Amino acid sequence: MLNHTVKIGILGAGTVGSGVIRLLRDQADLLMQRSALSYQLKSVVDVNWSKAQGIDFEGITTGSDPALILDDPEIDIVVETIGGLEPAATFVLAALSRRKHVVTANKALVAIRGRELFRQAQSNGVDLMFEASVGGGIPIIKGLREGLVANRIASIFGILNGTTNYILTRMSLDGMDFDGALSQAQRLGFAEKDPTLDIGGGDASHKLAILASIASSATVDLSRIHVEGIMGVAKLDVDFARSLGYVIKLLAICRQVEGKYDLRVHPTLIPQQHLLAAVNDEQNAIFVRGDFVGDMMFYGPGAGERPTASAIVSDIVDLSRDLLLNEGERFCRRTIDPEAEVSLLPLSEVVNRYYLRFYTLDAPGILAKIAGTLADNSISISSVVQLEKHERDNYVPLVILTHQALEKSMENALKTIRAYDFIREDMLRLRLF
């Protein structure tokens, strides 16, 4: 087996792209020793080089025209680290059509344009790799599709968004309120200036769609995933949850139920003894149940320049090894069938336990009325906490944990309860793990 040099082009020299450039330089000897291959970074293309300061580009062609990479027949692997949908999608499609393998860290791109990209990859007999798109440096894609290849994936429960996990951890451990924790996350760089995509659950839903695609070997219609963010979770809820033995985390859930997939992202009460409850700050974790392996968890950094570069380069090494074995011929993994689509279980048919938090007027008969409405919908209560201490507006918080109930029944019950004049508007319904 002869040594072989793999030629790489990077589109995007932002934080992630710069991380890959640095890694390929710093670890060149290690990568050569471990894979018996050498990796030549031939070209880097971007229009903004502010994040690449301090990088020695000697021997690397740089420029602003993507044709430098896309039109170079020598380049085997294109790394897309531009982010966002366009122009990333156009460039990736072009690279695939020119029979270049592509590695991307772009979760929005894979989640939203996946079908089109996988189709393009397969019709050209090349591969699209995306380890860095979920769980940052955690080798979760590899773990699922190779490590657990012999398992039907019964369920995946993921803490996939570092920003929301940081905020919820600070609310829980430091007694901060939501706004304070968010500001702190922004100061420390764990949250964007506009945090909507993170705190609204959108980012986690992109990653969930990708994991569900791997588990099912099919594509997922992102718009049909039920997504709730953490904006409604108050410090009071975090405290109530703790007193009941739970920790609140934003969970991305993929469950296989009789051949259909239950996919959701929402804040979830997790028992304190569960390993997922111990995943704190900006860390990510993915808890997986396989039919042979049983329960497993992968934990690690969900973002950051260096972890993301670690994941991208593991994809590069995998592709390169395959190129070598295949004597330079292209090939394609076909893990996800772009013509198949996951069949989703409607949310209304999902069964959950619930955490309900109301503010009610402090008057007689109110608990009876709420409990009665739940009972009318076949929902039975497992515990109730009503505090004596008054809040603003003469309203007192009332927290109810229910036993298992159908979403549909809960929706009905809440419609009735919300209409009662003794209930304040800002009620919260969470689900239990």
Add this chain to the structure above:
Amino acid sequence: MLNHTVKIGILGAGTVGSGVIRLLRDQADLLMQRSALSYQLKSVVDVNWSKAQGIDFEGITTGSDPALILDDPEIDIVVETIGGLEPAATFVLAALSRRKHVVTANKALVAIRGRELFRQAQSNGVDLMFEASVGGGIPIIKGLREGLVANRIASIFGILNGTTNYILTRMSLDGMDFDGALSQAQRLGFAEKDPTLDIGGGDASHKLAILASIASSATVDLSRIHVEGIMGVAKLDVDFARSLGYVIKLLAICRQVEGKYDLRVHPTLIPQQHLLAAVNDEQNAIFVRGDFVGDMMFYGPGAGERPTASAIVSDIVDLSRDLLLNEGERFCRRTIDPEAEVSLLPLSEVVNRYYLRFYTLDAPGILAKIAGTLADNSISISSVVQLEKHERDNYVPLVILTHQALEKSMENALKTIRAYDFIREDMLRLRLF
């Protein structure tokens, strides 16, 4: 890319072998769908078939002569699930010499005879795979050598033995003593009748040697790993540790210190907030620090028929995919260089924090004397607990946590302290994470 059938022979139809046979039958469609390959189990060889009851062997050749597999030129991959050193080693060497890839779950074999096996594999240009040898169903070998391929591994901290973790968990959570927890583990099948290899730390040291080989790409002299078992850990120590904010776990440790490797297995105090402290019962976990990825953890079942089968079949699929790409040509991964050996850091040069538990006579001046001896050896104390309540023999327990100190200094101090006539023999020295 044409469909291809990979032919497999299994040596050993015990618990693990039977698990692999069942998995290959149960998941045939899934494996075909995911890898575009089919897997034909051609032959199974054993002399004892008691564990294989209920398996349908139609279409599979069975027998007691390993030549049925070793001499069959059609067989691409040999799965060794015999266990133990011999005859497993002889058969594996024979299979490799006939240019068959080998998959094994046998940690003792890989840890003790690894050098010879890897040499044989490489000189024949074939591969020896052993995902199931460490961490059962957890894809830790794949995670380290492929997922973290771009990282120098700074450290690995592993809970690698389910038996000892079960015993220590029951002592901690149920207040059982060591003997009671061991009996219960034996009743539930988490401990062997002769538990020496598990509770003495030997099993964990085999797995540590394998992980250290992957991290270093070199072989490890197993006999030079410092190993302490959990036999000396009393319920009292578990309780003291908890009151000081720690949980005791049997940890397998691999640390890179200035180019040398610090390899040890011993009971270790882990801070209660650390994720490893939440790994309970018979579960395994491996905490890894890579220079790019940062801190990661892999968690899951460390043993069992089905998880082990899951890991073995992932190796089979990897080898098969490579066979396909390589058009049937053999190849070899060369992850571990059999001619390189890890350079070990002597234990005497390791720095640790320590937990010391003495039983001392309840007389004046004793604490001063012990503290003085520690000070004479430049060891400073971080906390002391001495309980009033008397134990049998007029001895009272005294627990000391120290700051960082050299192993060599601690050995010196303990030599002096052990000689004091007010110290009972059964002292315990543990190390902190």
